[in-house]
Amino acid sequence: xxxxxxxxxxxxxxxxxxxxxxxxxxxxxxxxxxxxxxxxxxxxxxxxxxxxxxxxxxxxxxxxxxxxxxxxxxxxxxxxxxxxxxxxxxxxxxxxxxxxxxxxxxxxxxxxxxxxxxxxxxxxxxxxxxxxxxxxxxxxxxxxxxxxxxxxxxxxxxxxxxxxxxxxxxxxxxxxxxxxxxxxxxxxxxxxxxxxxxxxxxxxxxxxxxxxxxxxxxxxxxxxxxxxxxxxxxxxxxxxxxxxxxxxxxxxxxxxxxxxxxxxxxxxxxxxxxxxxxxxxxxxxxxxxxxxxxxxxxxxxxxxxxxxxxxxxxxxxxxxxxxxxxxxxxxxxxxxxxxxxxxxxxxxxxxxxxxxxxxxxxxxxxxxxxxxxxxxxxxxxxxxxxxxxxxxxxxxxxxxxxxxxxxxxxxxxxxxxxxxxxxxxxxxxxxxxxxxxxxxxxxxxxxxxxxxxxxxxxxxxxxxxxxxxxxxxxxxxxxxxxxxxxxxxxxxx
Amino acid sequence: xxxxxxxxxxxxxxxxxxxxxxxxxxxxxxxxxxxxxxxxxxxxxxxxxxxxxxxxxxxxxxxxxxxxxxx
Numbered sequence: 001x002x003x004x005x006x007x008x009x010x011x012x013x014x015x016x017x018x019x020x021x022x023x024x025x026x027x028x029x030x031x032x033x034x035x036x037x038x039x040x041x042x043x044x045x046x047x048x049x050x051x052x053x054x055x056x057x058x059x060x061x062x063x064x065x066x067x068x069x070x071x072x073x074x075x076x077x078x079x080x081x082x083x084x085x086x087x088x089x090x091x092x093x094x095x096x097x098x099x100x101x102x103x104x105x106x107x108x109x110x111x112x113x114x115x116x117x118x119x120x121x122x123x124x125x126x127x128x129x130x131x132x133x134x135x136x137x138x139x140x141x142x143x144x145x146x147x148x149x150x151x152x153x154x155x156x157x158x159x160x161x162x163x164x165x166x167x168x169x170x171x172x173x174x175x176x177x178x179x180x181x182x183x184x185x186x187x188x189x190x191x192x193x194x195x196x197x198x199x200x201x202x203x204x205x206x207x208x209x210x211x212x213x214x215x216x217x218x219x220x221x222x223x224x225x226x227x228x229x230x231x232x233x234x235x236x237x238x239x240x241x242x243x244x245x246x247x248x249x250x251x252x253x254x255x256x257x258x259x260x261x262x263x264x265x266x267x268x269x270x271x272x273x274x275x276x277x278x279x280x281x282x283x284x285x286x287x288x289x290x291x292x293x294x295x296x297x298x299x300x301x302x303x304x305x306x307x308x309x310x311x312x313x314x315x316x317x318x319x320x321x322x323x324x325x326x327x328x329x330x331x332x333x334x335x336x337x338x339x340x341x342x343x344x345x346x347x348x349x350x351x352x353x354x355x356x357x358x359x360x361x362x363x364x365x366x367x368x369x370x371x372x373x374x375x376x377x378x379x380x381x382x383x384x385x386x387x388x389x390x391x392x393x394x395x396x397x398x399x400x401x402x403x404x405x406x407x408x409x410x411x412x413x414x415x416x417x418x419x420x421x422x423x424x425x426x427x428x429x430x431x432x433x434x435x436x437x438x439x440x441x442x443x444x445x446x447x448x449x450x451x452x453x454x455x456x457x458x459x460x461x462x463x464x465x466x467x468x469x470x471x472x473x474x475x476x477x478x479x480x481x482x483x484x485x486x487x488x489x490x491x492x493x
Numbered sequence: 494x495x496x497x498x499x500x501x502x503x504x505x506x507x508x509x510x511x512x513x514x515x516x517x518x519x520x521x522x523x524x525x526x527x528x529x530x531x532x533x534x535x536x537x538x539x540x541x542x543x544x545x546x547x548x549x550x551x552x553x554x555x556x557x558x559x560x561x562x563x564x
Contacts, residue, residue: 233527
């Protein structure tokens, strides 16, 4: 890609300019009296109804990296890469059952973060801090991944060097600073509609060009057989890895600060329930996006890096103006989650570190100011990671991030349903899951799968799920062994 | 505090079990790890999982409809 085609570049620049204006104008959307509080800057006033939440969570959960990486994995290994589909189906019954309860607790007591909820439930600072720190460090590499998605698009446009990426990110940082969660919420409308258009066009146009879906699957099957690895269905050895990755990812998905920010910003529990029914529309889209990997095989594309398969496919199969539109959709698709992630991490830092340890008497305006500055720092940090560290570093950290964030589930969720666990036991469980899980992933060479051997039988599972099981077992044991203090650690409910 | 108001729940608590069905349908891979039968050129592995998107949404809607919510 040595020469730059001006048409896709102009199309991309147009849409980027459009969302930049929207990002700044968003400060005046549904005019608040002031943006100077976490509730306004960081949660959009807790007033997003069904449709705004649908676009926001859809835009935030199905990220640009998803659009790039899921087809890349399917392109490389086949059926195994499809685990993202069962994952994003079974996540919603969980959201439906659990998240409205979490929302209610948060809305009634003014909580803005997962660690706020944990602090409110257990009144135990160490557990609150563990949850907050886990949230921030799990989110940082996730933001970095969005940059990888954006970089793939910039590369496809023929632009070289890191200046375009830096410019895009600085602009993003500035309008997130000034408008808060309203900016990604408004931009999500544009991003999601663009992605829908691109994917619908792709799943109609490409099979027509490539001889139909039957031919696409046949081509993929033949390619995997020729290569001697991968396949369009799973070998028996991958049944447990596939199912456990789907289940583990589904349990982790709504523990992240960015997804929880979407939950806390909702207007009501009913908004969340309706979204658990409506959000699977994006999952259907994701399933079709995953198939782009096979279309890449059927089109005979060879790429240097698997992550280039989607841009290469668009370039080879679409007219150049529409390829530009598709690149813009992916690039904007990186902005929305990156903004929400930095806001979620900033809310955590402000509420559960700054307010907890540095300035307990901070007022609403002060909180908003700390959060705004933190969101800038978080984004700059992610940018530096991408510019100066190998890409693989971000990918490895992202894998560990999923494992880490899952360890906050017992502390955050169990207390919503029963009062049995005490905070020190949950902290012990968190520490065990976090440390043993990280150690297992590390010794496995930072692979997502861990093989458990018990005598003659062995089973391979997603390492995050194994760590969660350790977490829960340790929490139960500690809770049983350590006697309850005479004064309950739990405040009045 | 947990939102499961017993008055409401008694009439339809069995409905919650509907939410478990997608987990069973999707996490037991041998159900669907086959190429045949194909549908519109899609091997079973793919159309079966895609089919669970509307089924899961429908089940969730049934639970939603069956339970009263005040928030």
